[in-house]
Amino acid sequence: EDQVTQSPEALRLQEGESSSLNCSYTVSGLRGLFWYRQDPGKGPEFLFTLYSAGEEKEKERLKATLTKKESFLHITAPKPEDSATYLCAVQNTGFQKLVFGTGTRLLVSP
Amino acid sequence: GAGVSQSPSNKVTEKGKDVELRCDPISGHTALYWYRQSLGQGLEFLIYFQGNSAPDKSGLPSDRFSAERTGGSVSTLTIQRTQQEDSAVYLCASSLGQRGSGFGPGTRLTVL
Numbered sequence: 445e446d447q448v449t450q451s452p453e454a455l456r457l458q459e460g461e462s463s464s465l466n467c468s469y470t471v472s473g474l475r476g477l478f479w480y481r482q483d484p485g486k487g488p489e490f491l492f493t494l495y496s497a498g499e500e501k502e503k504e505r506l507k508a509t510l511t512k513k514e515s516f517l518h519i520t521a522p523k524p525e526d527s528a529t530y531l532c533a534v535q536n537t538g539f540q541k542l543v544f545g546t547g548t549r550l551l552v553s554p
Numbered sequence: 555g556a557g558v559s560q561s562p563s564n565k566v567t568e569k570g571k572d573v574e575l576r577c578d579p580i581s582g583h584t585a586l587y588w589y590r591q592s593l594g595q596g597l598e599f600l601i602y603f604q605g606n607s608a609p610d611k612s613g614l615p616s617d618r619f620s621a622e623r624t625g626g627s628v629s630t631l632t633i634q635r636t637q638q639e640d641s642a643v644y645l646c647a648s649s650l651g652q653r654g655s656g657f658g659p660g661t662r663l664t665v666l
Contacts, residue, residue, distance in 0.1 A: 542599065
């Protein structure tokens with residue numbers, strides 16, 4: 445069974461304090477690994493898709509990396525507006541559904 | 555362009571009643587998904603539609619849950635004889651090809 449585990453559950457940073465969020469996964473065949481951002485009361489917002497180990501993608505202060513067992517979302521010099529829950533999900537080659545982790549709640553204080 | 559829309563945004567119902575939740579996907583998106591998100595839990599897959607193919611219903615938790623997609627566009631998720639454990643946020647998403655899905659804002663269902 446495909447599984448996704450995210451850590452930490454919650455993370456509090458000062459503005460400008462860089463850090464990383466972890467997403468560990470097990471999947472029989474990886475079609476893609478997805479990162480989403482979710483603000484309170486809203487649906488998830490798509491950030492990145494990674495397809496193979498070694499791949500990296502960047503968007504503003506966010507950088508996502510992928511290995512065969514985990515993915516990291518690096519946040520460089522975060523700002524308060526980066527505060528949100530970050531969700532990781534995997535898609536198996538045999539299915540279309542996404543299997544989600546429970547997310548990391550990030551709070552960036554000014 | 556317009557994103558995924560869902561209605562109603564909130565629904566409060568009594569145990570045992572039936573409810574219908576609606577999703578309008580992004581125009582031209584062939585794939586449509588329903589997920590639900592319970593407090594403190596990850597998104598749980600319910601059902602997937604792709605074009606005219608038979609839907610993947612493997613995530614529906616019981617036969618009280620059903621969904622249809624008319625004309626390859628709008629989808630309705632129906633929950634019959636609602637139970638308190640059905641209380642959750644129901645999210646709809648659509649996509650085209652292998653791009654990341656666009657999610658709607660969700661319908662918050664509360665069963666009293």
